[in-house]
Amino acid sequence: xxxxxxxxxxxxxxxxxxxxxxxxxxxxxxxxxxxxxxxxxxxxxxxxxxxxxxxxxxxxxxxxxxxxxxxxxxxxxxxxxxxxxxxxxxxxxxxxxxxxxxxxxxxxxxxxxxxxxxxxxxxxxxxxxxxxxxxxxxxxxxxxxxxxxxxxxxxxxxxxxxxxxxxxxxxxxxxxxxxxxxxxxxxxxxxxxxxxxxxxxxxxxxxxxxxxxxxxxxxxxxxxxxxxxxxxxxxxxxxxxxxxxxxxxxxxxxxxxxxxxxxxxxxxxxxxxxxxxx
Ligand SMILES: [Zn+2]
Numbered sequence: 001x002x003x004x005x006x007x008x009x010x011x012x013x014x015x016x017x018x019x020x021x022x023x024x025x026x027x028x029x030x031x032x033x034x035x036x037x038x039x040x041x042x043x044x045x046x047x048x049x050x051x052x053x054x055x056x057x058x059x060x061x062x063x064x065x066x067x068x069x070x071x072x073x074x075x076x077x078x079x080x081x082x083x084x085x086x087x088x089x090x091x092x093x094x095x096x097x098x099x100x101x102x103x104x105x106x107x108x109x110x111x112x113x114x115x116x117x118x119x120x121x122x123x124x125x126x127x128x129x130x131x132x133x134x135x136x137x138x139x140x141x142x143x144x145x146x147x148x149x150x151x152x153x154x155x156x157x158x159x160x161x162x163x164x165x166x167x168x169x170x171x172x173x174x175x176x177x178x179x180x181x182x183x184x185x186x187x188x189x190x191x192x193x194x195x196x197x198x199x200x201x202x203x204x205x206x207x208x209x210x211x212x213x214x215x216x217x218x219x220x221x222x223x224x225x226x227x228x229x230x231x232x233x234x235x236x237x238x239x240x241x242x243x244x245x246x247x248x249x250x251x252x253x254x255x256x257x258x259x260x261x262x263x264x265x266x267x268x269x270x271x272x273x274x275x276x277x278x
Contacts, residue, residue: 002048005206005214006161008139012036012045016112017211018173019067021045022165024158026138029057033156033165034068034210035075038115042072049075058136061124062167062210063150064089066103071120079125081134083145085152087126094122144200146193151182155197162205162217169193170223171212173253175230175244180266187235187267194228234267 002010008025014037022033023045030049036042049056059080061068069090071080082090093099100118107113127135127143134141134156142157149168156165164170168177178186201224207215215223226242233240243249245257 002045005208006158006163009158009161009163009206011208011214012041012048014038014041016110017067018213019211020208020214022163022208023049023054024138024141024161025054026057026136028137029055029078031058031060031134031136031138031141032056032075032078033060034062034167035059035071037067037070038112039072039117040115042070042117043074046072046074057138058134060134060141060156061086061090062155062165063153064093064122064124065150065168066118066121068167068210069122069124070116070118071123072117073120080123081127082124083131083143083152083154084126084129085145086150086154087124087152089151090122090124142200144196146196147183147189148179148193149177149190150179153179153193157200157204159203162203164197164200164204164207164220166197166207166209168210170197170207170215170220170227171209171244172215172219172223173212173244173250174209174256175240175242175260176227177259178231178234178263178267180263180270187231190231191228194224194231198224234264237264237268237271 002012004010010023012021016037019037021036024031056075056078058078061082064086107116139158139160144155153167155167180186183189201220204220205217207220230240230242245260
């Protein structure tokens with residue numbers, strides 16, 4: 001079911017990790033951002049769109065993680081854009097013939113095993129590096145690319161609607177998840193990305209995270225501050241007093257504490273390594 005969050009902007013929420021697909025109405029059809037996860041959910045979305053006489057004229061994946069790279073045949077054959085860096089990362093991942101099998105194996109350990117269609121995964125059209133807006137016939141959608149959660153991660157700012165689509169940042173349920181594999185300085189990258197989002201925060205009425213609840217104008221700066229405090233605590237090797245982890249985590253989200261423990265451990269190892277001479 002589609003839910004309107006601003007004039008001409010609707011979201012479709014997945015049962016899986018509260019993933020948000022975003023639909024933006026344009027003149028000749030819709031832009032679909034991070035289409036969804038499970039087969040029946042994307043089919044339902046395709047149905048809702050065709051019932052209201054809409055076709056998908058463009059897609060966009062905010063970053064190269066499998067849960068943001070999916071597609072359903074019934075959504076049609078529109079170009080599915082991503083930043084150049086996102087597209088290159090996906091191409092790289094999929095050049096390994098075992099990549100999809102590994103995703104499928106990982107999914108076997110989740111409650112959505114067998115529910116995720118992988119055949120159209122990752123068919124991303126690269127936008128030239130530095131592209132400022134999504135090329136489509138609809139409200140202007142600014143691309144705010146940064147290095148934070150994943151290579152080529154992009155937030156989208158639908159200026160005329162005051163909607164910030166944050167990708168996997170600014171969530172009320174997930175703590176910042178740093179790119180500990182790819183980045184030379186994941187902490188500084190994340191802080192720089194938050195500053196970029198802060199640069200538009202004054203014009204944002206609605207923030208849509210990749211996972212979690214949609215927030216209003218008052219939530220934008222609050223979530224930026226919460227994410228920054230978390231990252232700064234990680235940097236200092238402190239235990240962050242963050243409502244998303246520990247006993248205050250929402251029911252069903254207790255595993256986020258494990259995500260936190262894992263990245264705190266990896267960062268500590270990284271710091272030790274960097275401090276070792278030679
Ligand atoms: Zn995600």
